[in-house]
Amino acid sequence: MADLTALHYTAEHEWIAVDGDVATIGITDYAAQQLGDVVFVDLPAVGSTVTAGQVCGEIESTKSVGELYAPASGEVVEVNDDVVADPSVVNTDAFGSGWLIKLRLDGASLGDTLDREGYLALTGGDA
């Protein structure tokens, strides 16, 4: 599993791993648990651009629909086709093979995000 303290988090229950100017984005285990079994993901096309704070995809469980927000502006350079084919990976490995998209960031920084401690405080969860 990824080093969860090295990730950035958002109030929309997404995690971001930054490597150079590329950010890998997924939803947290908390979000996956709240949704229930994920059965469908709709991700933006490779090559499309997304805008920070805007909805860029959907994550559906049997019970509900969650929206994927772009945590930063940039160009989609890769989407996780394995998750499109088998969305249950989001439930079983939210921080690893359940990643959703990779963005090439427009700006130098991500803007406002939470660290692990801040995110856990938000969800009332424990490490």
Add this chain to the structure above:
Amino acid sequence: MTGPRYTPLRERHETLGAAFTDFGGWMMPVRYSSDLAEHHAVRQAAGLFDISHMAEFAVDGADAAAFLDYALAGRLSTMAVGKAKYSLVLAESGGIVDDVIVYRLGDTRFLVIANAGNRDSVAQALAERAVDFRGADATREVSVADVSDAFALVAVQGPAARGILEAVDAIADLDRPLSELPYYAAAQGRFGQWPLLVARTGYTGEDGFELLVPAEAAADLWDALLAAGEPQGLVPAGLAARDTLRLEAGMPLYGHELSLDVVPAQAGLGRVVAADKDDFVGRSGLGAVVAGDAPVLVGLIGEGRRAGRAGYAVFDGDERVGEITSGALSPTLGHPIAMAFVTPAAAEPGTALTIDVRGTRLPVTVAALPFYRRAH
């Protein structure tokens, strides 16, 4: 009313790691681990559900049968002792106050099981109707008691259900063996020292049973069923699985397919109404509401994996013809399914329609209900 309520099985659910959700004012297990796994377990082996949030009313007295004929939509007086019947509580308007199951426990003893969220409205309706029924000189004898808090209700649903119940030694003295208990019938017996009602009813589309015991016996019954059932594939199952199971089985859920604004015929429940009865609450309203253009309940089948959800609009070409009341990606069938109210002109099975899924039009086909029917 104070905060959310819990059933007598709260500790069991917490120990099993359930996630809870508010349902009709009750905090109920929505899933224990995976709602898909729980769904499949019910189709292939069995699931154990806590449905103790449901409301129970004891209707007793020499004229109890005649009272239920007056208070409910169906004809309950001709039902044999030991049988159960699906029925409706209608408003004067003909709209639906609740859908219920009525069990005849004796010549003058009935049990009415209602939805948790409608407990107060059913209690009020039955109490008012009892006063009207007894008449000014109170010559007719019936009593109605809300006994919900005294009882717990659990359901064992799935092809392995009967074998699991038969493997519980403490289930004893049944007045009929389970092998001879027909669908929509109930046996009385004991669970240990406690009185037990076992009904061959359910809300999943599978064979299965619902077991009513005093609230004090709930945890022991739960434990006994899990212990006997685990070798046969029984898993605890939550409301998420219960909802997708009942949707596949085409069973209505109050607040989605049924409401005060829906008359039985619209929801395909015209057969539940014994319209030839002398007098019953809702009769006058049903006479008035036979509008030919009233929306009717249909099934919709989609493609791919993207499901329509409650509230989404249904279109025939550019014309909006209805609205989805329940929808999900069917775990058993692998494609999206939904129930919807649409205009009669768009209700014929095979009709090609579209649904608006958050701004995208997706094709659906009208289908007869249920979507899923068990093989045996």
